[in-house]
Structures are given as C-alpha cells and as structure tokens.
Amino acid sequence: MSTLITVAPTGAELAKADVPQLPTTLAELVDTARSCEAAGAAMIHLHIRDADHRPTLDPGLLKASVEAIRAETDLIVQLSTGGSVHDPLETRLTVLDAEPDSCSLTCGTTNFGDDVFLNPWGFMSDLYVQALEREIVPEFELFDLGHVASLARLIDAHGLPYGGKVHVDFVTGVPGGMPGTPAAVLAGVAILPPAVTSWSATGIGRAHLPVLATALAAGGHLRVGMEDNIVYARGRQVASNAELVERAARLATELQRPPMSTADAREFLGIKRR
Ligand code: KMH
Ligand code: ZN
Numbered sequence: 207m208s209t210l211i212t213v214a215p216t217g218a219e220l221a222k223a224d225v226p227q228l229p230t231t232l233a234e235l236v237d238t239a240r241s242c243e244a245a246g247a248a249m250i251h252l253h254i255r256d257a258d259h260r261p262t263l264d265p266g267l268l269k270a271s272v273e274a275i276r277a278e279t280d281l282i283v284q285l286s287t288g289g290s291v292h293d294p295l296e297t298r299l300t301v302l303d304a305e306p307d308s309c310s311l312t313c314g315t316t317n318f319g320d321d322v323f324l325n326p327w328g329f330m331s332d333l334y335v336q337a338l339e340r341e342i343v344p345e346f347e348l349f350d351l352g353h354v355a356s357l358a359r360l361i362d363a364h365g366l367p368y369g370g371k372v373h374v375d376f377v378t379g380v381p382g383g384m385p386g387t388p389a390a391v392l393a394g395v396a397i398l399p400p401a402v403t404s405w406s407a408t409g410i411g412r413a414h415l416p417v418l419a420t421a422l423a424a425g426g427h428l429r430v431g432m433e434d435n436i437v438y439a440r441g442r443q444v445a446s447n448a449e450l451v452e453r454a455a456r457l458a459t460e461l462q463r464p465p466m467s468t469a470d471a472r473e474f475l476g477i478k479r480r
Contacts, residue, residue, distance in 0.1 A: 207425070207463055208463060208464055208465065208466040208467075208470065209422065209427055209428055209454075209455075209458040209463045209464065209465055209466055210248055210249065210404070210406060210427035210428070210466045210471050210474065210475075211246050211247045211248060211249075211427070211428050211429075211430065211451060211454050211455060211458070211465050211466070212247065212248070212249040212250070212251055212284070212375070212406060212427070212428065212429040212430075212431075213238075213242040213247040213249070213250050213251070213429075213430060213431045213447050213450070213451050214250075214251040214253075214408070214429055214430070214431035214432075214433035214434055215228075215229050215235065215238045215239075215242070215250065215252075215431045215432055215433065215447040216228060216229055216230060216235070216252070216253045216254070216255065216431075216432065216433055217253050217431075217432070217433030217434070218253045218261035218286070218288075218289060218290035218291075218433075219290070219433075220432065220433075220436065221259070222255070222259035223259075225432070225436055225443075227432075227443075227444070227445060227446060228432055229432075229447065230255035230259040231255070231259075232254075232267075232270065232271060232274055235252070235254070235271060235274075235275065236274050236275060236278050236279075238446070238447050238448070239275045239278065239279045239281055240278055240279055241446065241447070241448035242281075242447055242448050242451045243279045243280065243281050243468070244448070245448045245449075245451035245452045245455055246451055246452070246454070246455030246458075246464075246465030247281060247451045247465075248281065248282060248465065248466050248467065248468045248470075248471035249281060249282040249283075249284055249308065249471060249475075250275060250279075250281045250282070250283055250284065251284045251286060251310065251345075251429065251431070251433070252271060252272075252275070252283060252284060252285050252286060252306075253286045253289070253290075253433065254267055254268060254271050261289065261290040261292075261293075263289050263293055263297050263298065263300065263301060265300060265303055265304065268285060268301060268303075268304035269303070269304040269305075271304075272285065272304050272305065272306050276480075279468075280468040280469070281468060282307045282308055282468065282471055282472060282475065282477055283306045283307050283308070284306060284307065284308035284309060284310060284345060285301050285302075285304060285306040285308075285309050285310070286301070286309075286310050287299070287301045287302070287309050287310050287311060287312075287333055288310055288312055288323065288325075288347070289301075291318055291321040291322065291323050291324075295324065295326075295329045298329070298333075299329075299332060299333060299336065302333075302336055302337060302340055302342060305340070305342070305480070306342060307342070307343065307472075307477045307478070307480065308342060308343045308344065308345055308475065308477065309333070309337055309342050309343075309344055309345070310344070310345055310347050310375075311330065311333050311334060311337065311344040311345065311346050311347065312325045312330075312346075312347040312348075312349065312353070313325065313330060313346050313347065313348055313353035313354070313356040313357045313360070314330075314349070314350065314352055314353040314356045316349040316350060316353075316380060316382055316383045317381070317382025317383070318380060318381070318382055318383075319380075319381045319382065323349070327356070327359075330356065330360060331360065331363065331364070334360050334364055334367070335364055337367065337368065338364065338365075338367060338368050340368075341368045341478045342368060342478075343367055343368055343369050343371070343373075343475055343476055343477055343478070344367050345373050345374070345375055345475075346360075346372070346373070346374040346375070347374075347375050347377050348374055348375065348376050348377065348384075348394060349377050349378075349380055349383035349384065350383050350384045351384060351390075351393060351394055351397065354394060354397050354398060354399070357372075357374065357399065357402075358399040358401075361399065361401050366401065367476075368476065368478065369475065369476020369477060369478065370476050371403045371404070371474070371475055371476035372401045372402045372403050372404075373402075373403065373404045373405070373406070373427075373475055374398065374402055374404075374405045374406075375405070375406045375407065375408065375429055376391055376394050376395075376405065376406070376407040376408070376417075376426075377407075377408055377410070377429075377434075378390055378391060378407060378408065378409050378410065378413055378417050379409045379410035379411060379412075379413030379417070380410050385413070386409035386410060386411075386412070386413020386414075386416065386417050387413070387416065387417075388416060388417075388419075388420040391407050391417060391420045391421065391424070391426075392420070392424060395424060395426070404426075404427060404474065404475075405421075405426045405427065406421060406426055406427035406428055406429050407420065407421040407426050407427075407428070407429070408428070408429035408430065408431075408434045409434070409435070410434050410435065411434075411435055411437065412437070414430070414434065414435040414437075418430065418454060418457065419457070422457060422458055422461050422463060423461070427466075428454050428458065430447075430450040430451060430453075430454045431447050431450060431451075432444055432447055432450070435450070438450070438453075
C-alpha cells in the first residue's frame with residue numbers, strides 16, 4: 207500500500223515576521239506546491255494570506271490560488287474551511303465558491319489554545335451538504351474522539367460525500383484537543399465508523415514525528431507541513447515545507463509504503479476531474 211502525503215504549508219496561526227520562510231504570497235505558495243509535489247506530496251491543504259501576510263478568506267485570492275496551483279502542479283487542492291479562529295462561520299462557507307477539489311470539514315468545536323475553534327452541528331451540516339452539491343470532496347478533520355461521533359452523525363444524516371469515499375485526518379496535539387500520542391491515534395482509529403475508507407494523521411509541534419510513525423505503522427496516511435510543525439529537529443527550525451515532505455516520503459518508503467502519486471490519490475479519494 208502506498209502513502210498519501212498531504213502538505214499543509216501555511217496555516218492561519220504563524221506570523222510571517224516570526225517565521226520568514228513561511229509561504230504566504232501566491233508566488234511562494236506555488237513554489238512550495240511545486241517542490242512538495244516533487245518531494246512526494248499528492249495533496250495540499252491550503253490557507254491563504256493577504257498582502258500583509260495575515261490570514262484571509264478573500265474570495266478572489268482564494269480562487270486565484272486554486273487556479274495557480276492547479277496550473278502549475280497536479281496536486282489535489284484542498285482549501286481550509288477552518289480559516290482562523292476569528293473567521294465568521296458564514297464567511298467560512300464561502301470558501302467553496304473557489305471550487306477546490308477538496309475542502310476540510312472539522313467535525314466539532316475544539317478549545318484551541320486560549321481560543322475556541324467553532325464548528326457547531328448546523329455549520330458542519332451546511333458545509334457537508336454544500337460540498338456534496340458542488341461535487342467537492344470533504345476531508346473530515348478530527349481534533350478529538352467526540353468528533354468521530356459527529357462524523358458518523360453527518361454520514362447518517364446526509365449519506366456519503368461526493369465520490370463515495372470517506373477520508374478523515376486526525377489532527378492531534380492541539381492544546382485542547384486529543385493528545386498527539388500513539389495511544390490517542392489508535393483509540394480514534396478503533397472507533398471510526400465503517401463508512402470511513404482511509405485515514406491520515408498529523409501531530410502538532412513535538413507530536414509530529416511520533417504521530418507520523420504511528421500512522422505509517424498502523425496503515426494510515428500522512429499530513430505534514432509548517433501549519434502543524436516548524437521544528438525539524440532539536441534546536442533546528444524547518445527550512446521549507448519540502449524538507450518535511452521529503453522526510454515523510456523517505457520514512458514511508460523505508461516502511462515499504464512509498465508516496466502515492468497524484469493520479470492514484472485522485473482515484474483513492476474520489477476527486478472529481480476539473
Ligand atoms: N486554523 C485552525 C483554527 C482547517 O484548516 O480546517 C483551523 C484549521 C482547520 O486549520
Ligand atoms: Zn488548516
């Protein structure tokens with residue numbers, strides 16, 4: 207079995223002033239997408255920034271980013287509908303107007319450090335239905351074990367997503383969410399509903415490597431990137447997203463689970479041809 211590697215290069219939390227190598231401009235994002243594809247990524251989980259490098263859900267910029275990455279790579283383009291903790295729910299729904307291949311869909315509200323990442327049932331449900339209508343494949347983000355129950359409720363209420371596949375991603379190690387430990391990941395995997403066809407995992411910060419190793423060993427897939435982790439090794443910051451993808455691809459290959467091609471990943475996730 208091969209390994210789906212998703213890169214989450216930017217996120218909404220880090221400041222460019224603190225981490226200058228964080229890709230925030232469209233040119234930097236396209237360059238990052240290219241180098242991460244070459245390193246073995248098949249999907250990009252995208253947050254965008256404005257001219258001041260601040261998180262934005264500007265519709266024109268979102269559309270331009272999707273189009274530019276599509277033009278320059280074969281990566282599956284997944285737009286974040288989580289945005290930043292400050293984005294209103296209504297604005298987060300408008301992300302779908304940019305017609306990405308995939309969108310994130312977080313299955314519940316989570317304490318997020320000192321903030322709250324809000325995902326009430328009505329929002330999740332609207333996002334699920336709108337993604338289905340627009341033939342956009344959701345990736346279900348699970349920050350906590352309770353989110354697994356809400357995922358099952360979504361599928362019971364609305365049926366399968368577009369494409370018929372159900373791919374989930376455990377986002378572990380957020381302060382307020384499930385811990386980034388092998389035990390927590392495996393507990394989540396054990397209670398996934400039968401409709402789930404694949405899972406990946408990511409660990410925030412120091413949970414990065416243990417969770418990566420757990421996912422590889424347990425038959426899961428990988429998400430890496432500076433959205434989740436900016437430390438490459440003790441005392442050494444990540445230089446680029448591509449080096450995180452390179453390391454993930456190297457470890458996956460050693461474990462006889464080489465990176466999945468973009469063509470195979472499209473099939474694997476049920477992505478619509480656009
Ligand atoms: N930035 C976080 C508040 C997602 O992209 O869907 C939410 C997040 C999840 O990153
Ligand atoms: Zn995100």
